[in-house]
Amino acid sequence: MTAQSNLTAALERVPPPMGGFSITVLRLEVRRLLRSRTTITLVIAMPVLFFLSFGRSSAYVHQHIGRGNMTASEMISIALFGAVFATAAGGVTVSTERTLGWSRQLRCTPLSPAAYIVMKMLTSLTLAAGAVGAVYLVALVTSHASMPSGLWVITGICVWVGSLLFSALGLFFGYLLPPNNAANILSLVLMVCSAAGGLFIPVSQFPHRYVMLAKLSPLYGLNELVHYPLVGGAFTWFWILNLAVWLGLFVLGAVWRLRRDTARV
């Protein structure tokens, strides 16, 4: 009987390699992201506006730091803000997907949660590339930032890749909070963390009593690290420690929420 032989053949099937990771799915996820015009406008326009308002003061243009000027340093900070905002925004979309029942639908397919998260993170990188590219382009066109051309590329890549870590924060918030709140609360938290971590005004200009607080905030470590190629000097392991501890907390939080995620919302 054919039904029986179909079944016998079906029982020989194998699970997909790499947990179901797929380039086609990645492409479709990017296409989805490009359809949300408000997200794109916000994620790209906001850092550009911030750079145009804080980054170009004549004091910064004439102030040297490491191998460039303060405007270049500000460009890196603001690009990091934009990139982190983009990856976190990409991560937080899981909140909507949970409410739509899409996460549940995916649990009825061979796709592994790990492969799904990797695809979400890679998707959010395209948005982060847009944010970094836009800030660097505006800085280039307005020609106030100065540093060796190699450093433009190196710092740009560091910012872009480093921002990936904060998609874990977005995922954590996305799995933790309902969709109408998740993105807003995340924006607020990122604004506070960016200000505290010295992404808008360098920590060196903070009043002394706030410096310790700044150093313990989540974006401080990453911000110092992406400035290192420009600023140079002594390397501080505390930056790595700061980043590792916060990243660990975000990942643990996201995994903790993810494990409880198959229930109906």
Added chain:
Amino acid sequence: MYDLSAVRLRDVHKSFGSVHAVRGVSLSIRPGEILAFLGPNGAGKTSTIDIILGLSPPSAGEVKIFGMTPRRAITMGLVSAVMQSGGLLKDLTVRETVQYTSKLFTTRRPIGEVMERAGIEPIADRLVVKCSGGEQQRLRFAMALLPDPELLLLDEPTQGMDVEGRRDFWRAIRNDAERGRTIVFATHYLEEADAYADRIVFISKGRIVADGTAAEVKALASGRTIHATLPGADALSLHAIPGVDEVEIRGDSVLIHSGDSDAVARRLLNETLAHDLEINSRGLEDAFITLTSGVDDPRATTQRASQ
């Protein structure tokens, strides 16, 4: 060797806090069977389906799908499901959704074929958010067909559809069922269970209260109810009357379920003091209500309907 059952549940329980949604369900579904879980809202149908899919682990008991864990069966592409609602991304088109899902499976049917079978080719380029409830449901069906699953679960698949949408949806399912896959669907529409299932499992308050073929269930529903006034009625002697299935005594009135109401009525009038007889036919709806409301009443519990 593998377990020949498509689904095997052994004394499965599920609690959500203090709510005991599934209370000891044991069930074996043969490959190729089309089975309906029938029961009112909140009976535990969706919870049972979630357990079969591995979406929520049972609090107690064992679940095997083709002899494997639910997750293993899903990763091999043996099982797919059509959910009650949701489960779609609004910002993808119908075709993109099918492409997306298709890539998650190793064994898959061609996209064009699946879309044609589900009848969604004409709306392929439409955004999901612009599709009607019925169209979205056919899209979910197309997605579920992609891996060519051996077991297809449908949770209240026609919920909220109009009559025409419901008919189109079942036509698509029926066209597909000839292939011999196992289909399990939950519904609270009696007509759906009757029209499309080989086997109907009534679920009420987290328990299986009846399990039989559609024909057996119809037989269950074909009897009549006799109301009579009979002071001092004795349940045992009433049960002894040929053709009596169930007896309920409430004070001076008795309620008798029977497959042969004429014979029972004749006996009651001729040989007892019964008077004021009323005979009512008992539709599937009544059978449903009897079976699903009186679980705590042992007389109303009918295991394996007609055996």
